[in-house]
Amino acid sequence: MKKKPTIQMVAELAGVSRGTVDRVLNNRSHVRPDVHDRVMKAIRETGYLSPRQAYQTKLSEVSYSHIKLGVLLPNWTGHFKTEILRGIDAARSELEDFHVEIILKECKTDIPGEVIELLDELLDEEVQGIALCALNNPSIETHVSALNDNNIPVITLNSDLPESRRLCFIGQDYHKSGRIAAELLSKCIPVSGSILAAVGNLEFDGHRTRLEGFLDRMEEIGFRKDQIQVIETYNDYQTTFRKVTEALEQTSGICGIYMANRSVAGCTEAVNTLGMKDSLKIICHDISESTKRLLQNGSIDFTISQDIFRQGYLPMIYLRDYLQKGKLPESEETNTNISIICSQNIENS
Structure with missing residues (x-):
């Protein structure tokens, strides 16, 4: 059996040290042109491959068919959009070598019919898997279930469609994050106090589930339903x-405001305009640059953050693994982290 070529064999054939061969392989300086030529000739004659070249060769030998993945996002802007798109772009760069194309579409309204129309447009573009953040609407869930029945896997992100037959959900445990918000707020206000809960859109499962978790925990602590508006x-x-x-x-x-809503600045501006900043405790979600400033100046007390970047990144990776390798995501891998941020640990967020 022919002996596998080694870096030592190359060095001996070229009449140089192993270190010189390594410098040539990694395009480092301080190698004379004639020595460089001798080393390259020895590499060709022995057929030697560096560890990196061997790995790349192994990858190239694996044949993956070209696939198209679709992403459909709601008409949200700001921190959500920035981080989601950053995650999608990271996945796109990582998956280029595996022949994966990603097609992105965004809703302009909160009308369920638009979601269905854009899903159909993705099908017309022959996508084989879809990542979706959409209203928790029966017609959309039925459409997603039909996609699954037609071998088009769907992964929901950020806000779930729990009654659909989606492949999995990538997002935070929103019921738990709502309970954490209640726990924090209950430590800051008297049990006799009234609370305002401002929710974004109850048609989105993430917003509704956060509120449900918040209300459940507040009731357990001893707050009556009529204390919470x-x-x-x-x-x-x-x-x-x-x-x-x-x-x-x-x-x-x-005496307390819970914001399950992305327009936190609208809330704090109302509070400041009424001169009530010092008499209210405010807890919200997510950690945009605006939220950081509001934490620093004392307009809000705590925020409960989530990893939105991973919510854009992971669906692409999981859909590719499922379609090209037949690999299902582990359930424990689908939830993204929950972090409590205040003015003293912003730099770690």
Whole structure:
């Protein structure tokens, strides 16, 4: 059997040290042109491959068919969009060598029919798997189940469609994060105090589930249902500002605000305008640059963050593994982390 070529064999044939061969292989300086030529000739004659070259050769020998993956996102902007797109771009770069193409579409409204229309457009573009963040609507869940029945796997991200037959969900345990928010707020206000809970859009499973977790834990702690006023603000700054202002003006005794809503600045602006900053405790979710500033200046007390980048990245990786390798994601890998951030640990977030 022919002996496998080694770096020592190359060095001996070229009449140089192993270190010189290594410098040539890694394109380092301080190698004379004639020595470089002798080493390259010895490499060709022996057929030697460096560990990196051997690995790349092994990868190239694995034949993967070209696949298209679709991503459909809601009409959200700001921190969510920035981080989700950063995760998708990271996955796109990583999967290029495996013949994976990623097609992105974004909704312009919160109308369920638009989601279904865009899903059909992705099918027309012959995608073989879809990552989706959408309203928790029966027609959308039925459509996703039909996609599964037609061998188009769907992974939900950030907000789930639990009654659909999706492959898995990538996101935070929102019920748990809502319970954590309740636990924090209950430590900051008297049990006799009133609370305002501002939710983004209850048609999104993530928003609704956060609220359910919050309400469940507050009831366990001893807060009555009539102590907690719920408003829906659709993640819109002006709507949030107006509804929070109205609630604070019309309801006396509010001493805590829970924001399951992306328009945190609309809430804090209402509080500041009414001169109530020092009399209210505010807890929210996620850690955008705006939220960091609000933590630093004391406008909010805590935020509960999640890894949105991974919610954009992981669905692409899992769909590729499923379609090209037949590998299902482990259930414990699908939940992203929960972190509690205050003014003193912003730098670690």
